[in-house]
Amino acid sequence: MSSGEVQTAEYLQRRWLNIRKLLERSGPFCHPDFEPSAEILDFTMNSCKILIVGAGGLGCELLKDLALMGFKKIHIIDMDTIELSNLNRQFLFRKNDIGLSKAKCAVEFVNKRVPGCEATAHHCAIQDMDDGFYRQFHIVVCGLDSIVARRWLNGMLASLLQYNDDGSLDQSSVIPLVDGGTEGFKGNARVILPGMSACIECTLDLYPPQITFPLCTIANTPRLPEHCIEYVKVLQWSKENPWGNTIPLDGDDPHHVAWVLEKAQERAMKHGISGVTYRLTQGVLKNIIPAVASTNAVIAAACATEVFKLASSCCVNMNNYMVLNIADGVYTYTFSAERRADCVACSNSTKVMALESDATLQTIYTKLCEDQLFMMKSPGITTIINGRNKTLYMSSIKSIEERTRDNLKKKITDLGLYNGAEILVADVTTPNTITIKLNVIENLDVDMPS
Amino acid sequence: MIKLFSLKQQKKDEEGTARAGGSQKKATAAQLRITKDLNELNLPKTCSTEFPDQDDLLNFKLIICPDEGFYRGGRFVFSFKVGPNYPHEPPKVKCETAVYHPNIDLEGNVCLNILREDWKPVLTVNSIVYGLQYLFLEPNPEDPLNKEAADELQSNRRLFEQHVQRAMRGGYVGSSYFERCLK
Numbered sequence A: 001m002s003s004g005e006v007q008t009a010e011y012l013q014r015r016w017l018n019i020r021k022l023l024e025r026s027g028p029f030c031h032p033d034f035e036p037s038a039e040i041l042d043f044t045m046n047s048c049k050i051l052i053v054g055a056g057g058l059g060c061e062l063l064k065d066l067a068l069m070g071f072k073k074i075h076i077i078d079m080d081t082i083e084l085s086n087l088n089r090q091f092l093f094r095k096n097d098i099g100l101s102k103a104k105c106a107v108e109f110v111n112k113r114v115p116g117c118e119a120t121a122h123h124c125a126i127q128d129m130d131d132g133f134y135r136q137f138h139i140v141v142c143g144l145d146s147i148v149a150r151r152w153l154n155g156m157l158a159s160l161l162q163y164n165d166d167g168s169l170d171q172s173s174v175i176p177l178v179d180g181g182t183e184g185f186k187g188n189a190r191v192i193l194p195g196m197s198a199c200i201e202c203t204l205d206l207y208p209p210q211i212t213f214p215l216c217t218i219a220n221t222p223r224l225p226e227h228c229i230e231y232v233k234v235l236q237w238s239k240e241n242p243w244g245n246t247i248p249l250d251g252d253d254p255h256h257v258a259w260v261l262e263k264a265q266e267r268a269m270k271h272g273i274s275g276v277t278y279r280l281t282q283g284v285l286k287n288i289i290p291a292v293a294s295t296n297a298v299i300a301a302a303c304a305t306e307v308f309k310l311a312s313s314c315c316v317n318m319n320n321y322m323v324l325n326i327a328d329g330v331y332t333y334t335f336s337a338e339r340r341a342d343c344v345a346c347s348n349s350t351k352v353m354a355l356e357s358d359a360t361l362q363t364i365y366t367k368l369c370e371d372q373l374f375m376m377k378s379p380g381i382t383t384i385i386n387g388r389n390k391t392l393y394m395s396s397i398k399s400i401e402e403r404t405r406d407n408l409k410k411k412i413t414d415l416g417l418y419n420g421a422e423i424l425v426a427d428v429t430t431p432n433t434i435t436i437k438l439n440v441i442e443n444l445d446v447d448m449p450s
Numbered sequence B: 001m002i003k004l005f006s007l008k009q010q011k012k013d014e015e016g017t018a019r020a021g022g023s024q025k026k027a028t029a030a031q032l033r034i035t036k037d038l039n040e041l042n043l044p045k046t047c048s049t050e051f052p053d054q055d056d057l058l059n060f061k062l063i064i065c066p067d068e069g070f071y072r073g074g075r076f077v078f079s080f081k082v083g084p085n086y087p088h089e090p091p092k093v094k095c096e097t098a099v100y101h102p103n104i105d106l107e108g109n110v111c112l113n114i115l116r117e118d119w120k121p122v123l124t125v126n127s128i129v130y131g132l133q134y135l136f137l138e139p140n141p142e143d144p145l146n147k148e149a150a151d152e153l154q155s156n157r158r159l160f161e162q163h164v165q166r167a168m169r170g171g172y173v174g175s176s177y178f179e180r181c182l183k
Ligand SMILES: [Zn+2]
Pocket: A198, A199, A200, A201, A202, A203, A339, A340, A343, A344, A345, A346, A347
């Protein structure tokens, strides 16, 4: 049906019948605080704001699943445009959509198809949005293929956490992150409550490192077809620069792939290696494992279910990391990933330093070394001003020390710091770079004539 | 466990009123980590760093001037590029000085295990500095990137040494030209 069609009471009754059974009755798997009520459906449908990050294979599934579950206030963000090779699994796109924004096409399709859905598209990079944007959401669900992007998003959500004066977490500042990932026939889904349960950065070890081969093997003793392709990618391209000095190898450019294929086949022939194909070349260049539509469907369904549980409390969430392998039968296993006490992203390491408004950087440096709270040895101090990193003082690196020494004499206000500004301090005495918030107290002393 | 429904309702309604002033951009995990690495950099006396821009800690140069071994008296510059996925991925390191070395090719690629297959997030910039320094003290002919140099080191150490010297003074070794890089 189209969205313009009149929705009869009977239709609505039928449409939400099964979800209402979950939300308006209690049960043994409910969250301990769950109180069945008709308001919950109203909340999930009309108030709960969800951000889907990524409108690719997982993103299309997630948007469809969440829209059909009744969520209306869904935003989806993706900077990519649609390519021919997406169409086999990114089912919200058609041939005519090639070259258009994934986020926009996905939203258009779902808003037309699912009555009442009011999804919103953002065709940009996640880094283009600021904390005000992310703060508006109740839940973020993410279907990305990039570890860098995941880590960025994780860092953003962790930075939104607020702590009470006693150091305890203000739970209302927690925006849960449901993260899905797939690679071929394998996938994982996890629920992260930033500041409360293991985050992406806590468990960075769980991501397998990119497969790399020793450079000398590639250069001298290739044994695998991948070695030949890597040779052309890492060594031969920069030597021959077939499209000129300034053109880097682009795994999405079929001419580039064809060139690499040809050179890799020559090399393979010389070393008696077989198996250098166009597909493999493309795979090695883009470091991709072919995406499998059914893996995406299962992982997205698991993520959407977790989103529904979070939004409604009708059921306790999985705890907290589920792995799936459908390469040979169906295997799943769920375990509780553990937090790291020294996690760079989610451990509460923000401290406060009180300063008078005429303080200099030297004042800060001295406090870092002498204050009971810090007792540092040789702190390196940086900050971010107008979105750019700025090194304020670092004594361990001679050339930087020389160029930043004069900063010590400067007033903090002349360095661009202000009340509430954050400085980043690294020192041997702390496991990580810590964040210190400046609390600048106006100096109210007025010179009184004596 | 968190109960979102009760917690969040009032909060999101207040949206827009609570936020005073512009907010400061947050440092990335890669930035936090490299700051820590550099602040704790403990360079051997043969090494120094150069930062073209002191506010950009992600791009810098390492200069190695070996004081013993085949490469004594030379000055070798390496560029470090730390990517957004540090320390999940190692920095990209290239040798900018042309050098006749079994493990460094003429394009500046360096064959050092911890720069590729043996990189682990617990390693630091310091580990790479020591690894590179070691390459100059103990060139390894078993893992050749410049096969000619490696074969020569194995078969005729004296000739290899002469060629290293010639390259460092500036001149041809075989058909390859090397810029002078003596201190
Ligand atoms: Zn964490």
